[in-house]
């Protein structure tokens with residue numbers, strides 16, 4: 639009996655969750671495709687409904703969702719959309735989560751705590767996701783929480799290119815706001831041509847969210863321009879306290895670079911009132927026009943996500959986008 643051959647056809651579809659359709663549209667235009675439209679409804683009791691308007695049978699489907707406030711709504715919407723795609727026979731489903739939700743709860747600090755970052759990965763998987771793509775996971779180990787391929791993208795090349803061009807002439811120290819990000823500070827220092835590094839000894843209040851103390855700085859910052867790096871700015875407490883400490887330790891200038899600008903209150907007030915020079919973030923999360931302030935620069939992450947989606951679709955190499963960085 640001769641083998642039955644089905645002509646190998648592959649088609650890519652991009653779908654946007656409801657959180658930040660502008661980013662999805664930017665990614666789609668980078669790739670040169672149009673977004674597959676969806677119908678979305680919310681029932682009186684808050685239950686969500688979302689359905690692709692066109693057939694997705696046999697497709698390589700990418701669901702783009704920015705996990706912004708109200709984060710639980712967007713998590714649920716993403717799960718429902720994955721479920722719809724699975725039941726509509728999409729061949730492969732990738733969750734594109736520029737900001738991975740619940741990433742800060744990635745381990746038990748004390749007994750009886752949840753590991754919510756793992757739970758999110760399990761939920762994606764159970765709903766029907768085959769792969770996940772994310773930018774600057776809070777910790778790299780989260781890649782291992784999802785049972786399947788995870789494309790972990792880095793915003794550092796984009797951010798460091800901007801910082802290098804604007805502040806490259808300064809005597810700079812790259813500062814990690816806590817001990818957990820020292821490796822990132824080293825990578826930043828390399829990317830900026832071999833700058834010094836320092837870190838802040840930060841402690842957190844285990845009984846309250848977003849409460850930290852910047853105790854002291856380890857490293858040389860006196861008379862230097864300090865580049866404070868972080869993965870996210872939520873209430874702005876960690877970063878502005880670290881900046882205060884750097885100024886108190888003799889820094890002449892503090893510039894902040896972070897991937898995810900969450901900007902929960904009172905972040906904007908804290909950042910506006912801080913003597914920092916500039917805050918540079920990407921648009922992994924939406925930043926409303928009212929949230930913009932003079933010192934804020936937002937760089938688009940869409941070109942990177944567009945390239946990565948194309949590499950995945952074409953069975954290319956996502957690693958090649960980062961010239962060996964890991």
Ligand code: R5P
Nearest residue numbers: 848870871872873874875876
């Ligand atoms: C902590 O480990 C994170 O990397 C951020 O530094 C922190 O979550 C930011 O939160 P906030 O801006 O509320 O201090």
